[in-house]
Each structure stands twice: as C-alpha cells, then as structure tokens.
Amino acid sequence: xxxxxxxxxxxxxxxxxxxxxxxxxxxxxxxxxxxxxxxxxxxxxxxxxxxxxxxxxxxxxxxxxxxxxxxxxxxxxxxxxxxxxxxxxxxxxxxxxxxxxxxxxxxxxxxxxxxxxxxxxxxxxxxxxxxxxxxxxxxxxxxxxxxxxxxxxxxxxxxxxxxxxxxxxxxxxxxxxxxxxxxxxxxxxxxxxxxxxxxxxxxxxxxxxxxxxxxxxxxxxxxxxxxxxxxxxxxxxxxxxxxxxxxxxxxxxxxxxxxxxxxxxxxxxx
Amino acid sequence: xxxxxxxxxxxxxxxxxxxxxxxxxxxxxxxxxxxxxxxxxxxxxxxxxxxxxxxxxxxxxxxxxxxxxxxxxxxxxxxxxxxxxxxxxxxxxxxxxxxxxxxxxxxxxxxxxxxxxxxxxxxxxxxxxxxxxxxxxxxxxxxxxxxxxxxxxxxxxxxxxxxxxxxxxxxxxxxxxxxxxxxxxxxxxxxxxxxxxxxxxxxxxxxxxxxxxxxxxxxxxxxxxxxxxxxxxxxxxxxxxxxxxxxxxxxxxxxxxxxxxxxxxxxxxxxxxxxxxxxxxxxxxxxxxxxxxxx
Numbered sequence: 001x002x003x004x005x006x007x008x009x010x011x012x013x014x015x016x017x018x019x020x021x022x023x024x025x026x027x028x029x030x031x032x033x034x035x036x037x038x039x040x041x042x043x044x045x046x047x048x049x050x051x052x053x054x055x056x057x058x059x060x061x062x063x064x065x066x067x068x069x070x071x072x073x074x075x076x077x078x079x080x081x082x083x084x085x086x087x088x089x090x091x092x093x094x095x096x097x098x099x100x101x102x103x104x105x106x107x108x109x110x111x112x113x114x115x116x117x118x119x120x121x122x123x124x125x126x127x128x129x130x131x132x133x134x135x136x137x138x139x140x141x142x143x144x145x146x147x148x149x150x151x152x153x154x155x156x157x158x159x160x161x162x163x164x165x166x167x168x169x170x171x172x173x174x175x176x177x178x179x180x181x182x183x184x185x186x187x188x189x190x191x192x193x194x195x196x197x198x199x200x201x202x203x204x205x206x207x208x209x210x211x212x213x214x215x216x217x218x219x220x221x222x223x224x225x226x227x228x229x230x231x232x233x234x235x236x237x238x239x240x241x242x243x244x245x246x247x248x249x250x251x252x253x254x255x256x257x258x259x260x261x262x263x264x265x266x267x268x269x270x
Numbered sequence: 271x272x273x274x275x276x277x278x279x280x281x282x283x284x285x286x287x288x289x290x291x292x293x294x295x296x297x298x299x300x301x302x303x304x305x306x307x308x309x310x311x312x313x314x315x316x317x318x319x320x321x322x323x324x325x326x327x328x329x330x331x332x333x334x335x336x337x338x339x340x341x342x343x344x345x346x347x348x349x350x351x352x353x354x355x356x357x358x359x360x361x362x363x364x365x366x367x368x369x370x371x372x373x374x375x376x377x378x379x380x381x382x383x384x385x386x387x388x389x390x391x392x393x394x395x396x397x398x399x400x401x402x403x404x405x406x407x408x409x410x411x412x413x414x415x416x417x418x419x420x421x422x423x424x425x426x427x428x429x430x431x432x433x434x435x436x437x438x439x440x441x442x443x444x445x446x447x448x449x450x451x452x453x454x455x456x457x458x459x460x461x462x463x464x465x466x467x468x469x470x471x472x473x474x475x476x477x478x479x480x481x482x483x484x485x486x487x488x489x490x491x492x493x494x495x496x497x498x499x500x501x502x503x504x505x506x507x508x509x510x511x512x513x514x515x516x517x518x519x520x521x522x523x524x525x526x527x528x529x530x531x532x533x534x535x536x537x538x539x540x541x542x543x544x545x546x547x548x549x550x551x552x553x554x555x556x557x558x559x560x561x562x563x564x565x
Binding site for chain 2: 029030032033034036037039041044052053056078079081082083085086089123124125127128131132135136137138140141142144145146211214215218219222228229232244247248251252255
C-alpha cells in the first residue's frame with residue numbers, strides 16, 4: 001500500500017493568492033513612495049554623486065583632537081549625562097505622583113483625566129517638547145531637561161500605574177486597617193513590593209534618555225547635539241567628527257552596560 | 271509560644287493588650303539611618319548634576335517668559351484650518367509616509383544580505399572542521415561591526431549630515447532612515463534566524479545544499495512571520511522618526527512644524543501637532559492590524 005513519495009503524488013499546494021496580492025500591494029506602495037519623492041536610489045551610484053559624497057566625507061578627516069576641543073566635547077558629554085539623569089529623576093518623581101490617580105486610587109474621573117494627560121505627554125515626541133521648552137526657558141540644557149522630563153513623565157506614569165495596579169494590595173490594606181495613614185500605608189505597604197519593578201523601568205528610560213539627550217541639542221536644548229549642530233553650521237567638519245565619535249562612544253557604552261545588566265536580570269524591562 | 275496560643279484561643283480578650291505591647295518597640299522606622307545616609311549621598315551626586323543641567327525652575331515663572339509662551343499657547347486655539355494650509359499639511363503627511371516607506375524599503379534591501387551573512391545557522395564552515403572557518407568568522411565580525419556603526423548613530427544625525435550633501439528635502443531623510451534602520455533590522459534579522467529552529471537548514475546544508483537554498487527552504491518558512499512582523503513594527507517607528515527628522519530640514523511634517531515654530535505661529539503648530547498625533551495613531555493601527563493578520 002505504501003506508495004513511494006515523489007513530487008508527483010504530493011498534494012499540489014494552492015496558489016497563495018492573498019500573499020501574492022499583499023506582496024504586489026506593498027511593492028506598489030514602495031514604488032509609489034519613491035516616485036512621489038522623486039528619489040531614485042540608483043542616482044547615488046553615479047560618478048558625480050559618489051565624488052560629492054566622497055568629498056564631503058573627506059572633510060571630516062582628521063577629527064580635531066586638540067586638547068581644548070576634547071575638553072569642550074567632554075563637557076558636552078557630561079552635560080548630556082546630567083540632562084538625561086535629572087530629567088529621568090524628575091520624571092520618576094512626577095510619574096509616581098501621577099501614577100497614583102492613574103492606578104485608580106482616587107476614583108474613576110481622576111483616573112480618566114490623568115490617563116489623558118499621560119497619553120498626551122507621551123504622544124508628543126521629545127524633540128517637539130524641546131522646541132516648546134526652548135521658547136519657554138531659552139536655549140540651553142534646562143530646556144532639554146524639561147523636554148525629556150515631560151515626555152518621560154508620560155511614559156513612566158503609565159508604566160508605574162500598570163505596576164501599581166498589578167501588585168497585591170494586601171500589605172497596604174493591612175496597614176490601613178491597623179491604623180496607618182494612607183501615605184504611610186503606601187510607603188511601607190505598596191512601595192517596597194513594587195520598587196524593584198519601578199527601578200527597572202526608570203533605568204530603562206534613563207538609557208533611552210541618554211540617547212535622546214545627545215540629539216536634543218539640534219533645537220538648542222544643550223548637550224553634545226548643540227555642539228554638533230553649531231560646528232556643522234560653521235562648516236567645522238573636523239570638530240563635528242570629534243563630537244560624533246563622542247556620541248557614538250556614549251551610545252556604545254550605554255548599550256554595553258545595559259545589555260550586561262539585562263544579562264544579570266537586574267533590569268528585565270528593556 | 272504560650273502567648274500566641276492563648277491569643278488564638280481568645281482573640282477578643284487579648285487583642286487590645288497585645289497590640290499596645292507590640293507597637294511600643296517599633297515606633298521608629300528601623301531603617302531610618304540607612305535611608306538617611308542614602309538620601310544624603312544621592313543629594314551629593316544630584317547637586318552638581320543640577321548645576322550642570324542649569325536647573326532653575328524660577329526661569330519658568332518669570333513674567334516675561336510666561337507672557338511670550340502664554341501668547342504662543344493662546345494662538346493654539348483655534349487651530350489653523352484654512353484650505354491652503356490644510357493642503358500643505360496633506361502634502362506633508364503624504365511626504366512623511368512616503369519617506370518612512372521608502373526608507374524602510376531601502377533598509378530591508380541592505381539588511382537582508384547583512385543579516386544572512388551574520389547568521390550562524392547558515393554557515394557551512396561551522397558544520398564541522400574544514401577550510402574557511404577563519405574566513406567566515408572574519409567576515410561575520412566585519413558585518414557585525416558594520417551593523418553596529420550603522421545603528422550606533424541616530425537617524426537624525428545622519429539626516430543632519432546628509433542634508434548638507436543632498437540639500438534640504440526628503441532625500442536626506444530617506445537615506446538617513448535607510449542607514450540607521452538597516453543596522454537595526456540586520457541585527458534583529460540575524461537574531462531571529464538564530465533563535466528559530468535551525469535544524470532543517472542544518473540538515474539541508476549537511477545534505478549538500480547551498481546557503482541560499484538552505485535559507486529559503488530550511489529557515490524562511492519558520493521565521494517569515496516574525497521577520498515580517500518586526501519589519502512592520504520598524505515601519506511604524508520610521509513614521510515617527512521621519513516626522514522628527516524634518517526639524518533638521520529633511521522634509522515632511524517636521525519641516526513644516528519647524529517653520530511654523532520659528533515664525534511663532536501657534537495656530538499652525540497646533541494643527542500640525544494634531545495631525546501628527548492622528549498620523550502616529552494611524553501608523554500604530556495599520557501596524558497592529560498587519561501583525562494581527564500575520565499571527
């Protein structure tokens with residue numbers, strides 16, 4: 001009864017019509033996009049384009065490694081770190097304050113209102129907040145700090161609220177029933193249980209914020225980005241190259257630390 | 271021991287006495303000293319950071335600053351809805367979507383070969399002792415470093431640089447997206463290919479098939495869904511990113527917002543922000559729908 005397996009007696013697969021249609025649609029959209037933008041990637045491979053790219057890249061070498069400029073870049077790096085750290089800290093504090101109503105501790109209407117605020121804070125990107133904050137407090141790192149903090153409050157507030165909702169309420173309730181005030185009950189009943197999770201979210205956002213703080217300077221909000229933007233607009237390419245090396249190094253170091261920590265299971269969030 | 275036993279027998283009798291006895295020694299926070307030390311240490315670290323970040327909340331509440339900003343915010347209502355401006359907005363939205371799509375398409379074209387190159391599960395030299403092992407390892411190291419470099423620099427930095435070569439407009443944005451996202455996609459593609467069931471591909475390689483066939487028939491069937499789903503997710507990210515890149519002149523909605531912001535035209539800014547939020551929600555929905563369709 002065993003018929004030998006060969007291509008002839010295998011059931012013929014049905015033609016994947018849906019797959020073909022979707023693939024065709026995607027290809028059509030991609031070609032339409034290039035057509036709309038009047039951008040042909042093959043134009044990059046002409047001699048003229050290649051030589052202009054080559055000439056542009058050449059101007060970045062050698063990077064400016066004079067002591068004076070290195071010091072400036074080092075200061076920019078520290079400023080970037082400071083912006084990200086303070087912004088994350090502010091966001092953690094205000095995020096926690098807003099997470100309480102968002103986790104339905106003060107009734108439904110408060111929860112809905114605060115959730116709306118958090119969603120809005122999160123939906124507007126950091127760079128847009130930065131342009132607004134530059135308008136409010138002027139150029140400089142403080143604008144960047146506020147911008148990052150506003151966006152991060154939205155992100156952390158929501159994550160914190162989810163954490164608080166998912167944790168057991170029993171310890172806090174026990175404290176309240178034995179006569180503790182609501183603040184004490186939160187600090188000693190809820191917070192110790194939730195703290196590791198909250199901390200891991202904060203570290204994860206700090207990592208993202210370091211990345212973000214390097215580029216907020218493009219709109220004048222301090223840090224390495226501001227130096228890069230400034231040097232490039234003065235056509236100081238060797239200096240710009242140094243700043244880019246610093247940016248790259250900073251991102252790599254943060255990446256390495258975070259992947260190491262993730263391997264150690266300290267921050268499971270990212 | 272004896273006391274707890276009694277308490278269990280007559281909880282009501284012993285209750286009040288018991289609780290007053292138990293509360294006495296733990297009036298103070300036992301960890302108070304530890305907490306205080308940590309707080310002081312934290313403040314010592316945070317203080318210089320606050321100085322470097324020029325942290326000064328008083329600036330926000332200066333009458334002059336508040337007035338300028340308040341006037342700007344007042345213009346947000348009502349948003350600009352003149353026909354000319356809405357037409358401009360529509361064009362910018364289409365441009366943003368086209369930038370994201372074209373950028374991701376180019377990124378996929380770059381990322382697929384790099385991801386395949388990097389993936390251990392398609393390495394013939396790794397099957398056993400034989401020639402080419404060191405060469406393979408060398409090539410993989412180079413590919414890994416290349417991907418690291420591509421994704422290590424944020425797309426907006428690439429955009430800022432490329433605007434200087436290609437002029438203001440979407441071309442710089444598309445290429446910037448292609449560069450950074452090819453780095454991200456290539457890395458994740460290779461990770462997906464290695465985390466899947468690699469035995470079919472290995473069997474094909476052992477039976478003498480080429481790497482291309484081993485990928486198409488051994489690896490792709492099991493991973494296509496995840497690969498596609500990640501690519502769609504990245505498209506969603508690219509839509510957000512292409513809005514942002516306009517701030518350095520790379521076209522799309524961001525460039526429009528930058529212009530309106532510089533002219534302090536609040537009503538235009540508020541229209542753009544609303545459209546941006548809708549666009550992001552839409553991209554979210556499309557991406558969610560596509561991924562659900564795949565699952």
